[in-house]
Amino acid sequence: MVKGDILSIKNLTFNYGAEKILDNVSFSIQRKDFLGIIGPNGSGKTTLLKLILGLLPVQKGSIKLLGQDIKKFNQWSKIGYVQQKAASFDPYFPASVKEVVSMGLIAGKRFPKLMTKQDDAIIDKCLKIVNMQKYENRKIGELSGGQQQRVFIARALTANPEMLILDEPTTGVDQETQSRFYKLLENLNKEENITVILISHDIGTITHYVTKVACLNQKLVFHGTHDEFCSSKIAQQFLTREKHLICHSH
Amino acid sequence: MIIEALQYGFMQKALITGLVISIACSLLGVFLVLQRYALIGDGLAHISFGGIAVGMLVNIMPFLTAMGFAILAAFGILKLREKAKIHGDTSIGIISHASLGLGVFIASIAHGFNVNLLSYLFGNILAISTPEVILSIVLALIVIVVIILNYRNLFYLTFDEESARAAGIKADFLSTLLIVLTAITVVASMRVIGLLLVSALIIMPAAAALQIANNFRNALIMSAIFGVVSVIAGLSIAYIFDFAVSGTIVLMNFMIFLLMFSIRSIRKQMVLKSVKSQM
Numbered sequence: 001m002v003k004g005d006i007l008s009i010k011n012l013t014f015n016y017g018a019e020k021i022l023d024n025v026s027f028s029i030q031r032k033d034f035l036g037i038i039g040p041n042g043s044g045k046t047t048l049l050k051l052i053l054g055l056l057p058v059q060k061g062s063i064k065l066l067g068q069d070i071k072k073f074n075q076w077s078k079i080g081y082v083q084q085k086a087a088s089f090d091p092y093f094p095a096s097v098k099e100v101v102s103m104g105l106i107a108g109k110r111f112p113k114l115m116t117k118q119d120d121a122i123i124d125k126c127l128k129i130v131n132m133q134k135y136e137n138r139k140i141g142e143l144s145g146g147q148q149q150r151v152f153i154a155r156a157l158t159a160n161p162e163m164l165i166l167d168e169p170t171t172g173v174d175q176e177t178q179s180r181f182y183k184l185l186e187n188l189n190k191e192e193n194i195t196v197i198l199i200s201h202d203i204g205t206i207t208h209y210v211t212k213v214a215c216l217n218q219k220l221v222f223h224g225t226h227d228e229f230c231s232s233k234i235a236q237q238f239l240t241r242e243k244h245l246i247c248h249s250h
Numbered sequence: 251m252i253i254e255a256l257q258y259g260f261m262q263k264a265l266i267t268g269l270v271i272s273i274a275c276s277l278l279g280v281f282l283v284l285q286r287y288a289l290i291g292d293g294l295a296h297i298s299f300g301g302i303a304v305g306m307l308v309n310i311m312p313f314l315t316a317m318g319f320a321i322l323a324a325f326g327i328l329k330l331r332e333k334a335k336i337h338g339d340t341s342i343g344i345i346s347h348a349s350l351g352l353g354v355f356i357a358s359i360a361h362g363f364n365v366n367l368l369s370y371l372f373g374n375i376l377a378i379s380t381p382e383v384i385l386s387i388v389l390a391l392i393v394i395v396v397i398i399l400n401y402r403n404l405f406y407l408t409f410d411e412e413s414a415r416a417a418g419i420k421a422d423f424l425s426t427l428l429i430v431l432t433a434i435t436v437v438a439s440m441r442v443i444g445l446l447l448v449s450a451l452i453i454m455p456a457a458a459a460l461q462i463a464n465n466f467r468n469a470l471i472m473s474a475i476f477g478v479v480s481v482i483a484g485l486s487i488a489y490i491f492d493f494a495v496s497g498t499i500v501l502m503n504f505m506i507f508l509l510m511f512s513i514r515s516i517r518k519q520m521v522l523k524s525v526k527s528q529m
């Protein structure tokens with residue numbers, strides 16, 4: 001286990017061509033934090049995630065993961081990623097739930113990457129955590145959106161990650177499934193000690209579960225604990241706009 | 251009659267080569283079809299045509315020049331797609347037609363070898379020479395082994411490239427590998443099935459398997475089975491009725507596809523009915 005910040009971002013600036021997307025963003029989070037990143041559409045949330053995941057090159061500033069500069073970082077299996085819903089996968093793709101979850105084990109294996117009995121046990125365990133064990137032979141495209149997201153979480157869990165990063169995982173999922181989903185994340189955070197970064201534009205719901213909040217709008221507008229956020233001016237602005245903002249002490 | 255036919259050396263050669271090649275094609279096809287890259291086989295076949303014409307012109311074994319052309323072009327297509335911000339299908343179109351144009355151009359200035367060139371277009375599994383048989387089989391076997399060894403990585407990449415990259419999977423290397431394997435397979439297949447029809451062996455068994463497969467492993471296995479069945483059936487029917495072999499194999503593939511498509515439609519109807527009866 002690395003001591004100190006699990007993720008630290010310093011003076012991060014990112015442009016797509018001439019357009020500035022992120023402007024001098026700095027913040028850090030510690031192990032076991034549950035960070036909610038909120039901000040309107042197009043505010044650069046996904047871009048920030050892609051930088052953290054090494055999917056986009058750092059142009060200016062620096063990112064450290066588990067204490068290591070991202071340019072040298074290679075322990076990607078410790079970072080689980082659940083991408084924005086239906087971002088790229090084809091609903092007719094012939095993959096069973098079990099096969100999708102097994103993908104999470106591929107990167108950490110040596111060539112020729114055979115699956116073992118032990119792997120089967122890991123897959124079963126992760127499916128159980130997200131309560132999807134009944135569906136292991138179902139085709140992924142035949143599940144509901146919320147079920148698919150749980151499968152993708154199970155996939156991220158197989159590699160035993162220290163940090164889980166989720167990009168708007170509950171878009172288009174009904175309210176009840178959403179709360180169950182956030183409860184699951186809360187459990188993973190509290191019981192399995194997994195650091196969670198959750199992106200959402202649904203500020204109302206997530207403030208109920210997170211311990212830290214970052215507000216992004218090209219610049220970092222706010223970063224602090226859940227309680228600090230609730231007593232901040234920004235939260236008051238949201239409060240008047242969105243009646244369901246829940247601010248109570250943990 | 252078919253057993254009797256198998257006693258002929260040329261039939262044995264044809265059958266074995268056809269089987270190995272159809273397995274390589276149908277395994278690759280599953281990945282290519284799902285990556286919306288189905289027509290790359292066609293593009294690489296056009297490219298090989300240019301290579302063959304050049305080989306005949308300068309008197310090098312056309313197999314080798316075609317292979318060189320196809321592999322170079324595979325890299326060219328990837329580079330164009332990446333650097334020039336051209337879509338995959340457009341970059342295939344540009345490179346393949348440049349090479350096809352070259353082939354036609356060379357054929358028109360050097361009149362002598364048009365007939366020979368045609369045999370590459372349509373293939374002739376029964377007239378293929380022993381060195382070519384061995385070369386084809388070895389190449390196709392290499393392709394099959396490489397696919398099987400990389401199947402899990404290729405599966406992840408095909409399912410969702412972004413997550414695969416985020417997990418540290420070498421996506422660029424695997425994409426290059428897949429297209430180079432396709433180039434090798436196309437060239438290994440050209441004498442058997444012909445450049446005009448090789449793409450059918452890549453696309454059709456895979457498309458048929460995707461109609462009914464519920465998981466990825468089954469999709470690969472079914473695709474290979476469909477490829478094999480089409481070769482055995484196609485070869486037998488062509489032998490009995492004296493039809494053109496490559497055309498018959500492709501028609502078999504098409505029939506298998508139609509059959510799987512119907513099975514899927516019937517299944518869907520049954521599901522709908524059972525849902526309705528429950529309401």
Ligand SMILES: Nc1ncnc2c1ncn2[C@@H]1O[C@H](COP(=O)(O)OP(=O)(O)O)[C@@H](O)[C@H]1O
Nearest residue numbers: 016017021039040041042043044045046047048
């Ligand atoms: N590949 C891209 N090329 C150019 N601009 C992009 C690209 N991806 C995103 N953008 C732009 O970057 C901005 C931030 O996008 P994004 O990070 O996806 O926002 P969010 O996730 O907060 O909705 C948007 O204005 C978007 O148009």
Ligand SMILES: [Mg+2]
Nearest residue numbers: 045046047084
């Ligand atoms: Mg986004």
